[in-house]
Amino acid sequence: MQPSMFNVSVPLDGRDDVFLMNTFSDAQLIVSRDVADVLDRIARGERQFAADERDAIDTLVEQGFIVESRAADHQALEEFFHNVREDRSQLRVTVLTTLQCNFACDYCIQGDHGDYNKHAAKMSLDTAARTAEWAEQRLDAVAPSSFALTFFGGEPLLNLPVLFYLSERLAESCRVRGVRMMINIITNGLLLTPAIVDRLTPLGLNGVKVTLDGDRDTHNRMRPLRGGQGTFDRILDNVRQVAGKTRISIGGNFDEQSVDSYPALLDFLREQEFAGQLAKVAFKPIIKPAQSAHPKGTFALTAVGADGKPLGGACMTSAGTGVSSACDNCHFLDEKMSYLREETMRRGFPTMDGVHMGPCEIHKHHAHTIGPDGSLYACPGFAGEATQSTGHIDGRDEQWRRESARRFEVITAWSECNDCAFIPVCAGGCSVAAHAELGDLQKPNCHKTSFEAGVVTLARQAAARAEPALAG
């Protein structure tokens, strides 16, 4: 018997208690320091305990804080990742309807700069029909109980014919198969209308994620139209009109100069009549290509492509699958992320807790991303970087795609993480970041300090809620 390697503990301020969490079982307990000490004594090999201590030990075993051996932890981890990989309960498909965008964000690797949009790919209705056929085959092969269809780009609402076609056809495909359909949209919000929401709601619209980059002035500076006009008020108007109709999440991309404007944005959102209806509010740092000179004041974070081109052609600053996504763990700057998370929670908005971040969909066999030309990718972050394509919806057999698929087949970055307690919720971090920063998607991309900060936040929340569950 020994303490699980997935235990984390936080001494609670001003009291003689300790918050214990096990990231594998997800058990969370507040225990007296004596009980926490029992774990240390077990780790030292002690086996003689008083009756009340043995009762506490029974509870700790039940909740996964004490396991048979380190080997048992590792074996459980292997099984866990196998189950994540092979899980058939949900089929997830992210479709990039277009790589075009109607914004001209300074920081963005895509968008309306120069003649970008002239050449940016857009899915045709013919490709959409073949995408639907492919998805129907997957539905038959996987037989999931739910199907999550996420629209992403570029700006997905710039290609409404494809978005509506896929939604309507696949909603019917799900209906006849008895599968629950969930549609998510990740959008800049400028073209979001009640009519779009009304049309998608009966088909299974699950939520819309809209991006705001700071308070009004900051957002208007960061996310202008091509002519330089601000977009904040129009987006907010659009959100206001649809907030009662569907779940809205607010995302945002911050840099060193804009991060301090986020509390003002949060205050502004809190004052809105739809504040209580927001499903999630979460922000993350802007990503800059490694080899392009990034503007002064942006965080030098993650390469988006070795050649400075868009990694995947997808806007990684909003990559993910919206309100239900685990993908919000891409590229964050730990300290600022923690600061904004606390500010968001302080105003009562639901947000990521900083601990339950993964494993993300790159680890799931039944999660796919489809680019505008029908190319398949392992996750939205790789979409559009053609060499990372793992296949094509038409089943074409090309050696380079097969080789790429093999690279993604089993990503086990965590195998280099030794006995890190966060492996079940981190899985070695974002593979897109590892690929970009380290040139190797199999390497860990570590943001452990952010996980640690997240546990401290969970500890404070638990302390505010409860008295010790276990006392020695």
Ligand code: SF4
């Ligand atoms: S690898 Fe990174 S970009 Fe891809 S799904 Fe995971 S967290 Fe998101």
Ligand code: SF4
């Ligand atoms: S990447 Fe870092 S935090 Fe994540 S599992 Fe590995 S060591 Fe732990």
